[in-house]
Every structure is written in C-alpha cells, then in structure tokens.
Amino acid sequence: MGITRLQPKVVLAAFLLGLAAFTTSLRGMFLIVSKEGCRAVTGQVPDQLLREPSRVRQSLAQAIYYGLPWHGYRLALRLRQRWKEWSHRCSCCEGLKLLLASLLWIILAPISALLVTVTKILQALELISRRTARWASPTHVTAIGPPTPMRTGSQQFVAGYPKQFSRSAAPALEALKMELAYAARSDWALRELPGRDSSQDGDHQDDDPWGWLLLLRSSATLILVRPAEPLHGFRVELVEPPPEETWRLKGPFTRVELSSDQTTLRFFRSMTRVEPLHLPCREAALVAFTLAAENVFRG
Numbered sequence: 001m002g003i004t005r006l007q008p009k010v011v012l013a014a015f016l017l018g019l020a021a022f023t024t025s026l027r028g029m030f031l032i033v034s035k036e037g038c039r040a041v042t043g044q045v046p047d048q049l050l051r052e053p054s055r056v057r058q059s060l061a062q063a064i065y066y067g068l069p070w071h072g073y074r075l076a077l078r079l080r081q082r083w084k085e086w087s088h089r090c091s092c093c094e095g096l097k098l099l100l101a102s103l104l105w106i107i108l109a110p111i112s113a114l115l116v117t118v119t120k121i122l123q124a125l126e127l128i129s130r131r132t133a134r135w136a137s138p139t140h141v142t143a144i145g146p147p148t149p150m151r152t153g154s155q156q157f158v159a160g161y162p163k164q165f166s167r168s169a170a171p172a173l174e175a176l177k178m179e180l181a182y183a184a185r186s187d188w189a190l191r192e193l194p195g196r197d198s199s200q201d202g203d204h205q206d207d208d209p210w211g212w213l214l215l216l217r218s219s220a221t222l223i224l225v226r227p228a229e230p231l232h233g234f235r236v237e238l239v240e241p242p243p244e245e246t247w248r249l250k251g252p253f254t255r256v257e258l259s260s261d262q263t264t265l266r267f268f269r270s271m272t273r274v275e276p277l278h279l280p281c282r283e284a285a286l287v288a289f290t291l292a293a294e295n296v297f298r299g
Contacts, residue, residue: 037112063120
C-alpha cells in the first residue's frame with residue numbers, strides 16, 4: 001500500500017516492523033541459550049532476563065549490569081558457599097570434584113555473560129525498531145511495546161493476586177500493594193489516561209500512559225496513580241520503578257463537571273465542597289469523566 005501510493009514512511013515502518021520481528025526471533029534463540037548458561041554457571045537466572053523493559057536505556061543498562069558484573073558477583077557467592085560446605089566435610093574426593101566444577105564455572109562465566117549482553121542488546125534494537133516505525137507512520141503502527149495482549153477489563157484473583165496478566169492494570173495495582181487484597185474482593189474498574197490527544201501528531205510519540213485512574217466501587221473511591229518522576233529529568237534504572245499514588249478522593253459525589261478548559265474535572269462532594277483534578281489533555285479528561293460519572297450519587 002505504501003509503494004502504490006508513494007508513501008515512503010509507510011514502507012519504512014513496514015521494514016522496521018519486519019526487522020523488529022526478525023530481532024525478536026533471534027533474541028528468543030539467544031534467550032534460551034543464555035538462560036541455560038546462567039543456570040549452569042551461577043545456579044539461577046536473573047529475573048530481568050525474562051522480562052521485557054519498556055525503555056531502550058533500561059535494556060542497555062541491564063545488558064551492562066547482567067553481563068560480567070552480575071556473573072562475577074553471583075559466581076563468587078556460589079564458590080564461597082560451596083567451599084564453605086566442603087570445609088566442614090574435609091573429603092578429598094569432594095574437594096577434587098568441587099575444584100573441577102569451579103574451573104568449569106569460571107571458564108563458562110564469560111561466555112554466559114556475553115550471551116546475556118547480546119540478548120539484551122537485541123532487545124534494545126527491537127525497541128528502537130518499533131519506536132522508529134511508530135515515529136515513521138503513527139497512523140499505521142499503533143504499539144511500540146512487545147506484542148503482549150492487553151486486557152482492559154477486570155482480572156480474576158486468587159489469594160489476593162491477579163490470576164491473569166493485564167498490561168493496563170498491572171502498573172496501577174503494583175502501586176497499591178497494600179490494598180491489593182481488598183481490591184481483589186471488591187468490584188473495581190481502571191482506565192489509562194493518555195498524555196496527549198490522539199489527534200496531536202508530533203515527532204516524539206510516547207505511548208506510555210500519563211497515569212491510571214482506578215475506581216473502587218465498593219468504597220466509592222477514585223485513585224490516581226502516576227509513573228515515578230525522573231530524578232532531575234534523567235534516570236537510568238535496571239528495574240522500572242513502580243508507579244506512585246498521587247491523588248485520592250472518596251465519593252460518592254453530587255455531580256462531576258468538566259471545566260471550560262476541558263482539562264480539569266471538578267468533583268462536587270456538596271454544594272460548597274469542590275475538589276479539582278487537573279489532567280494533561282482533553283482526551284484524558286473525557287476518559288476520567290466517564291469513570292467518575294459512575295461515582296455520582298443518584299438519589
């Protein structure tokens with residue numbers, strides 16, 4: 001379609017998505033080998049190796065840390081523990097076996113570290129390809145993250161923990177760990193709040209939500225959860241920091257209004273008590289308004 005209509009950006013986006021798919025397949029092969037290498041050398045697999053970060057700099061930071069530094073630290077702990085166990089047994093045969101195993105682990109450690117680094121670099125290349133494809137043709141490429149299905153509805157819970165994964169609900173629930181068991185037993189709804197209107201096309205597209213608005217229907221409580229703010233505008237983490245609760249209001253309300261600027265919601269708890277909620281754009285305000293409208297008292 002891009003060739004027949006002379007749309008080079010669409011062709012570029014299609015090529016980048018194909019490159020991202022190829023990188024994903026290649027990374028899967030490296031992931032299998034690197035996972036077994038980590039298990040053979042250190043006795044465990046880093047949790048972040050099996051997860052897919054949402055930012056390129058986070059993936060590159062993991063590529064550096066989970067290479068030689070992580071392998072060296074974990075291997076030193078493993079050797080220390082094994083030699084400490086052998087010192088209590090004082091068996092020559094066991095000592096010889098441990099010596100040979102230690103030499104094998106030391107030889108395989110750089111290979112395993114290299115495999116993990118290559119896996120994370122391929123993951124960063126995949127994210128770059130998807131983000132560039134999104135920039136080239138935002139109308140045809142609607143996602144820049146991994147192809148994980150998104151569930152926007154309620155989740156099933158077992159013993160206070162979600163039974164099914166939801167990309168849209170997991171970050172907000174992560175910030176409410178203390179209330180997770182309570183939320184599991186109650187009826188709740190959650191909406192993602194975009195950072196800009198979908199009609200605003202810019203060179204810097206950011207698919208990360210501005211925040212999440214959670215409604216606990218049993219307690220008539222609205223909770224706003226925001227991503228953690230960067231430190232002085234720049235931050236590189238090995239693990240994505242959990243979102244934070246920034247606003248909470250207990251209802252029900254007599255009415256909810258959208259202000260004239262169409263970016264601020266006003267919650268009327270009574271005729272004289274009004275609580276504002278400032279949102280980044282009109283689309284986010286409308287999404288929040290549809291959820292807040294369920295919390296209006298109808299007497």
